[in-house]
Amino acid sequence: MSSLLTQKTKLTATDLPKMDIFYSVLLGAGLTAAFFFFKFPHFLQDCRYIMSMLWVGSKREKFRERNYTLLDSFLDRVQKQPHKSFIVFGDEVHSYLQVDQESNKVARALQAHSGSTMALMLGNEPAMVWILMGLFKINCAVSLLNTNIRAKSLLHCFNCCTSSVLIAGAEYREVVCDVLPELQAKRVCVYVLGDDGGVEGLHNLAEKIERQPNTPVPPSLRENISMNSPALYIYTSGTTGLPKAGLVLHSRLINSSLFLSMLGVKSDDVLYIPLPLYHAAGLQIGLAGAIELGITVVLRRKFSTSQFWKDCRKHDVTAFQYIGETMRYLCNTPETDNDRQHKVRLAIGNGLRADVWHDFQRRFGPLEITEFYAASDGNISFVNYIGKVGAVGRVNFFHKKVFPYALIQFDAEREEPARNNKGHCVPVPTGETGLLVVKITKVAPFAGYAGNPEQTEKKRLRDVFQPGDVYLNTGDLLKIDHSNFIYFQDRVGDTFRWKGENVATTEVADVLGMLDFIEDANVYGVKIPGHEGRVGMAAVTLKENLEFDCREAFNHVTGVLPVYARPRFIRVLESMELTGTFKQVKVKLVKEGFDPKVVPPPLYVLHESSRSYVPLTQTYYSSIVGGEIRF
Incomplete structure (x- = not known):
């Protein structure tokens, strides 16, 4: 017995130097890994x-x-x-x-x-x-x-x-x-x-x-x-x-049908689609993705806040599509005891504000929210696969290698990309907002618009960084922070987004121009606290010796334009400010917004119950920005 103990003691003593080396290597590897994941979380x-x-x-x-x-x-x-x-x-x-x-x-x-x-x-x-x-x-x-x-x-x-x-x-x-x-x-x-x-x-x-x-x-x-x-x-x-x-x-x-899988939807999920199928999100991502996965789709004719969770519970929905506004609508409903009684594990969409993101998860449970960026006429997409609140995606070196893109300086006054003395576009520094442009390649093609070669060519941006290169001008302003997360900021040009729809300002201006008393119209979007996107506003000039007819304007606008495109606010100008190339100036108008303290009268707001445009008072304005009146 003593010999065995001696032998065991000798073996242990012999192995000590080896054990020290082993633990030293292990400790070093652990510290290296810890530093690596601290640096690259x-x-x-x-x-x-x-x-x-x-x-x-x-x-x-x-x-x-x-x-x-x-x-x-x-x-x-x-x-x-x-x-x-x-x-x-x-x-x-x-x-x-x-x-x-x-x-x-x-x-x-x-x-x-x-x-x-x-x-x-x-x-x-x-x-x-x-x-x-x-x-x-x-x-x-x-x-x-x-x-x-x-x-x-x-x-x-x-x-x-x-x-x-x-x-x-x-x-x-x-x-x-x-x-x-x-x-x-x-x-x-x-x-x-x-x-x-x-x-x-x-x-x-x-x-x-x-x-x-x-x-x-x-x-x-x-x-x-x-x-x-x-x-x-x-x-x-x-x-x-x-x-x-x-x-x-x-x-x-x-x-496009593969995108749903990348967003986290699995083959045993039940997908709820309350978005219109005439949109790319509902059809290309939702329906087509469901076919590729072979899953069940619960289809809703139109989004309904009162029926949303009832549908989810009734049909055992596990994933749904959204736009930012729909999530806000759900958060604005009265809280109930069964808010968390559902099987939903995943929400996918875009346009979700950070505050609504937090409110939604606090109220309805810690379900996974996956934001993404894409456009029906675009050639790139981003996915917020980390789950960073407020972000639409993340810079990934491999993704950028396959889909070369950049954020470039945009001249808001001239409404076009800024260029240096060599005629090339200028990338923005990290942390600053820039126009997203994506190189048009075989992997990232741009098919263009049917029957509209002029608009197809207008989307192509040439000689961006070197002679002969061609990029797609997305018309979207994005920002990349120092942690490589991507954030959607705004749209540029003649469109803005409201109620999940893109609004063409020139179309709305043309409709206003049909009114006998309007000489010219400049349409743009303005921010309202607590709302996604921008609501429509118009600055108009009147024909000589004519007055703004509030009721006729209301009847015309509501009779021709869809709800999301109707200008909620109209201000009357003595003259329209134009650039040197005779383009309407929007920057100053957007900055002034619809505050009666800033905007001189006449200033009107669309009032459904009166079936007319009515003067916008300071009290009514305060109710709008305070959230008492919502659109």
């Missing part, structure tokens, strides 16, 4: 994001090689999980197979229009999904009309894509009838998804679809579709004063 998340980008890149290459479209992805899901719930709408539940069968009936009903471009004016409903899939089955490109547009804007949007067919929801029959003579003059075939009301020139598509068999149409009808074929036209406001039709190729549509 988000290293692991950055690496994880790079891995997800590599996965997306691999999938995109496979899609391209196989000429694989969103329709192919949908049909694969039908084969793999035919009876899984795909679309839930109120008490209706439609499986992947049922949606496929309905889309077959749509394809058969509209087969005579195979290969054409069709315009859809449909709200969020299951029929929107199977009509879209049905049109893809007969090689049709689809123009997605904003359901808020009317008259001149509607005709413009319809015409710029050379559409030959218009399909409208039953609730938009009167809207279509207003422009029916112009459509008939162009021999456009007009369908209504319901009763045509006996109106000559309208056709009941619902009745026609119902008569068709649900068997598949021949695949040969779509054999000419390639990744470079037009899939969608999604409209965005721009400096022309009328919406522009952003071209979405089949390659972009199927590639």
Whole structure:
């Protein structure tokens, strides 16, 4: 026994120097790791994001090689999980197979229009999904009309894509009838998804679809579709004063379907989409992403604060899409005892203010919020994969290598990028706001706008950093802090954002100019405390010897413009300030805002209950900025 103890003691004594070296190395490694992660606290998340980008890149290459479209992805899901719930709408539940069968009936009903471009004016409903899939089955490109547009804007949007067919929801029959003579003059075939009301020139598509068999149409009808074929036209406001039709190729549509996975949605999630499907967020990211993942979508016709959590609880929603305003609306509802009784784990969207972010998580639970930056006519996206409150993304060296971008100085007075003495753009220092420009490459293409080569070229910024290079001018002002987080600041040019919509100031100005007493109108957006984006305001000059007619202005604005585009405030100027190149000066007007102490009368506010514009008093102004009156 003593010999064994001696042997054990000798072994321990012999190993001591080795153990000292081992623990010294271990301690050194630990200290090095601690310093590294102190210096680079988000290293692991950055690496994880790079891995997800590599996965997306691999999938995109496979899609391209196989000429694989969103329709192919949908049909694969039908084969793999035919009876899984795909679309839930109120008490209706439609499986992947049922949606496929309905889309077959749509394809058969509209087969005579195979290969054409069709315009859809449909709200969020299951029929929107199977009509879209049905049109893809007969090689049709689809123009997605904003359901808020009317008259001149509607005709413009319809015409710029050379559409030959218009399909409208039953609730938009009167809207279509207003422009029916112009459509008939162009021999456009007009369908209504319901009763045509006996109106000559309208056709009941619902009745026609119902008569068709649900068997598949021949695949040969779509054999000419390639990744470079037009899939969608999604409209965005721009400096022309009328919406522009952003071209979405089949390659972009199927590639967009991968974005939902990058945002954290998983194959067992149930996704709630209260955003309109005519927008890129609702369709390209939400619906297309759901198809790629094979998940269930709970579709809501329109966002409702009173029904939001009821829907989430009823359908076991685990993820939802938002815009910043919708989150604020939810936070403004009265608190209840069951605010945290839900299964939602993830919210994805953009435009969420930092204060609302905190309030939402405090009240409804510590669910994950993933902000992102993207645009329907853009060629880059950012993802806030860290969860930094207020940020839309993060600088990642690999991401920047694949999608070269920069923030450059923007001249607000001249409303154009600033250039140095060599004629090149100037990057802004870290921490300062700059215009986001993205290099146009094969990986980050810019398809442009349908039927609008001038606006397409206007978005291209040339000789940015060296002769011959071409970047996309996003029109967005962003900021990158010293920790490499990216923050959205504002929009530039002739658009501003309100209620989740981009408002074209020149379109609103044109509408105001139709009033007999207005000589000129300068439209811009102004900030209101506690609201996302900017609300519309107009500065107008009057024709000689005429006065501003408050009631006529109200009737005209509310009758022509959608709610989000109506100027809430109107001030009257003696003369309009112009630049040396005869451009209207907005900077000073935006800075003055709508404070009666700053803005001399006449100054008016749109007042719905009076059905008129009324003078803006200091008391009313205080109620607005104090949050007592909300828009």
